[in-house]
Amino acid sequence: MKKFAILLFITFAFTVLFGPNTLALTADKVVIPDSLQELDLSDQLDVYFDQNHLNAKQILSKTDEFIPLSTSNPSGDISDTVYWLRVNLENDSERQRNLLLEIKKPHLSSVTLYTLKNERLQKEETIGYRYPFDQRDYKHRNLVFSLDLQPNASTAYFMKIETDSFFQAPVSLWDPIAFSEANYMNQSIHGIFYGIMLAMILYNTFLFLSLKEKSYLYYILFVSGFTMMQAVWDGFAFQFIWGDFPWWALRSNSFFIIWTSLFALLFAKHFLQLREHAPRLHRVVTIFNQVCAISLVLPFFVNIGTMTMISTGMATIFVLFLIAIAWTVRLKTREARFYLTAWSLLFIGVLLNILAAYQLVPLTDLTLFAPKFGAVVEVLVLSLGLADRIKRMRKEKEYETKKYYVHTLLQNAVKQMADMDDLASLSKQGLHCLMDVTHFEKGFYLSKDEERWNVLSKVDVPEEMEDFLLEQYDSWKNGKNGILDGSTFTVPISSSTHSGQFVIWSTQEEVDLSIMESFLPAFIDQFTTLVVQKEDVEMLRKSAMHDHLTKLLNRKYFLKKANEIYEESDSASLLLIDIDHFKRINDTYGHLIGDRAIVFAADLIKRVFKKFGVVGRFGGEEFIVFLDKTGESQALDWANHLLEAFREEGLLLEDGRSIYLTVSIGFCSSQAFSYLTVDEMIQLADEQLYHAKRNGRDQVAAGS
Template identity: 75%
Template sequence: MKKIATLFFLTFTFTMIFGPVFPVLAAANVVIPDSLQELDLSNQLEVYVDENHLTDKEILRKSGEFVPLPALDPSGDISDTVYWLKVNLANPSGEKRNLLLEIKKPHLSSVTLYALKGNRLQEEETMGYRYPFDKRDYKHRNLVFSVNLEEKTTTTYFLKIETDSFFQAPVSLWDPIAFSEANYMNQSIHGIFYGIMLAMIVYNTFLFLSLKEKSYLYYILFVSGFTMMQAIWDGFAFQFIWGDFPWWALRSNSFFIIWTSLFALLFAKHFLQLKEHSPILHKVISFFNVMCALCLVLPFFVNIGTMTMISTLMATGFVLFLVGIAVTVRLKTREAKFYLTAWSLLFIGVLLNILAAFQLLPLTDFTLYAPKVGIVFEVLVLSLGLADRIKRIRKEKAYETKKYYVHTLLQHAVNRMTEMEDLTSLSKEGLHCLMDITHFEKGFYLTKERTRWKVLSKVNVTENLEDFYIDQFKSFQNGSSGILDASTFTVPVSSRSHTGCFVIWSSQEEVDLSIMESFLPAFIEQFSALVAQKEYLDELKKSARVDDLTNLLNRKYFLEKVNDMYTGAEPSSLLLIDIDHFKSINDRYGHLIGDEAIIFATDLIKKVFHEKGIVGRFGGEEFIVFLKNVEEHEALEWTHQLLDVFREEGLKLRDGTFIYLTISIGFCSSQPANLLSIDEMIQRADEQLYQAKRNGRDQVAVCS
């Protein structure tokens, strides 16, 4: 990773500062062939570095001090220096040759072409960024001079080059027709490149105006700066935009290098969410961005050479931060994958161009324009990554909105379920809540009683299909497929003593249940809490109306229930039952055995009257039984049956002995013709109970 990062740093920084690289071949004599199309002169040039700003006449005296350009290699120098290039062009043809001399670096400040005529230099033409574009004889983005060679002569040409930034001078000699053909091809390729870049800028501008997303703004400004920087390197900016403003043309390169670095890092910060994933790097880049923003005004005040050095430092810092981002974020997020892929494609394009320049790869149109291809792919991939991020943000927002709606719906459902008094209505309300969220059409709620599942509530399920659905649910529990039509969803619920399950289903083929992941835990928690609350309330109600020892209705609730059901329109009977000599049982065996005796008596009474009437504990060892809609003689038969049961069955103690209990019963009946109230019946039955005890116990006394 470190080696790749270092290589990326070197290659990309070089291209950021100098633009695409052009090859320099081995030295060779300059003889103009008859079939000339393009002849690279860079390896044939001789150079003299003029630090004293010599005159035309003085430079002729230094002719012997010129050295081959590849040997000196001043490319990349930045100083207040004049570079003199010299080349001898031999025309062996018997015809005059009109050729074109092209310098493929349009950003040079001033270039003057001299022809050696006799013992003096004759100025042919001067052009560069210091002069308006319209003054050029040959209107081209690069610096193109007309060269006229006489037949069978050798002419020496001098190029005086002044630059306020880095020195580079790849020089070629062209046949005019071949130059026009090559220029047409280059213009087409550049047209495609700038067309794509402009289209991406316009397209993403519309997206920004629509979405108001800050990342799009930084992306647009970054791509605009990058495109303008390419136009400066290619000479199109000077040719078509500010050709009449040489002052700005000389400063534009530094300005847009800083501009691109600034907004590329701003885009990276927001796109990759560095504040969250790498807080330290985020702070350092934020400081660097402030420095870039301040440096944007410097080109208007600082001299060009100094500004070039500053922009070089900024570009170096930018590339270092790119490496830092690559090492830090790696492939942690989807955004990081898009981001690293995009810059890797640009890096590959730059690397191919560098390798071709050093003859490690063949020089073809692809390797020559590989950086531009890399830039196009980088911009496209970043745009796709940005669109992917916005799409996911929208999905997340939609999901959060739906989540809020669902939880609001749950809250309303919980409020309604809180008002439900029994588990059946509670579970039905829960069914409606689940079906409203999932838009499922049918459902039921099952409760488990021991090993058997039972339908407690249902929605849109016919009664004759309940057993079928329960069987299907059991199959689902066992892991089989194809359950309950096309789409089925189950929600298990459990509390202390309750086990249940919601089963809902739909006939739709595709059902989106993604929201259930966030909804279900809250629903299950709330519903289980309500079930537990209902169970607790039921237990409280039960403890309020049921005797703890015998599980019979206590006196208060017994009287309330009997008074509610008794109308007097039907024959009814009431029994007061008392265990005989119960105090002696407590005294002899203890109160624990006494409690067992009461429970034993309860079981025997329930054995006889459980399905015939209402049984309650009246207090202490006394019990009360109410028989509704029962004739007196039938009630008396059951009463004598109860006496016989007590006589036949005994309470078995731990030592194996038995205690046989006897009971005394006071009996009273009420007929429609002789209507008595419940209180009157109790009063008369109580009187008869004492009569039975006075008569010797183990008997029933009947109110006449």
């Protein structure tokens, strides 16, 4: 359906504009370079709009009224105006120059070339669609004049242009040899285009004769009309088919625009089954088709300029109908997407040509041949649609085989994961399973602890990259660019007490992950079930390790953890922290507020020190912090930072009041001694804690 919309748009596009016009003029002489290949005269032409149909003698009195063509912008104009173009060519060489002047739009009705000699215009040649093709001195589809430039002389040329359609006149000056070479290349491109279009017509004709499907007939007539319309615009129809019939040549453009619109819309109606999908739109389109069918006879009776406007208007309405059809009948099949894509590419080609015609983009070979490129690609894409269907059948078989393989792989992986003791080993086995299925090379598993993501396990990820990955992952989660080069795939895991994320990636830019649609739901379900089981076990273990009120490590597991760390460390610091006047808080506010004060103090201590060491509840209102690989000076800085935090932040009560706690801190560093055990460090810190309390509290005391 869109295929027609596009085609029609093509029809309309070319009908309206016949290609771009990028001409501009000054009255300066154009010096012919010695190494001339092609010279675009876009910036050298002047134009005069002749409303009175002056003759060659009268136009000389208007030379002061010529203006640069680029400032006049007559492109796309339909009127009874005669257009006079002027250019002054200077040959400053010692030899005569034989050159070619080409107007690259063959649709002009009449172009007469004059040479200014002895203050008079001398007629050289008249060519155009009004005259038989064989009358041309230079047999070419475009309008080409031979120029003889005398040595060391300048010659002024005038071109009188009459058109029954849109005015456009891109002019170039050529060396004859270069023109022949360029013409050979253009002919080759056109030959490929028309060869492919003819092959498409013949192929679909055979299909129609075999299947007797009406949609094929409409499609054949549509493509045939579009191909003839292109031949009219390119000048080949006049050169090779009806060059002896100028009357028909002038009317053929409008005829084939209406023809193409008619059969393109008929094809869209039948192929997309518009009667079933949009009956109201079907009735309106049918009426328009009847109008198009009647209008096919108009070019034989109506004025050519008027007919051009009518055909252009009908093509515009046709495009609007195609857009309405495409919007109403949105087919979802893969074949339909190929169909719409093919004609979308053709639409892009037409759009480029339209933009060039309105001088919004430069007129180049790309914009000039864009509709033809689009049409060729459209044919190839439709052919690829059939090949894609065969390929998909083969892929479906491969998919079923792969589906069986990955689900067998999942069953084996689940058995192995069930034997894992903790979430870290469980997630690592899950990573291996995902990577085996996707063939990705690296990956890691993130576990969310409160508001922070942490790397719980990884495969082929260096430890020094962990912070970087977390930073990039946060950026990616916020909708920014991908976290890593290549292809990235994430799998979220969520349970009542756990949030996690598998992140795997490959250095390959494009990876086929279609199998994951079948595999992933089962994987997530199985893995989440195992996570819940491990979490239940982990919660029991953590409940024995952590203080029930503050969620900090209790004394037993704190000492165990601190000793494990201290064995691998050559320096450490330890802090004993006690809430000042805690009994007063209990007596004043009650034990519930006292418990809240302990939790508040624990959270503040944990917030300050968690990144740097191990935090535990030592008993009652006392807390203990073990700082690994932390020198005395740095540890004291952090201790003082904690004091400031307590001074600045208070415990907010329900009545809006705040209780500001203070703490006393006893400090000990292993740097001050040759060797200390953790128990000895606690003893020394405890002594300093009493010093801090005796000296007024709300301070840190350190001793050597």
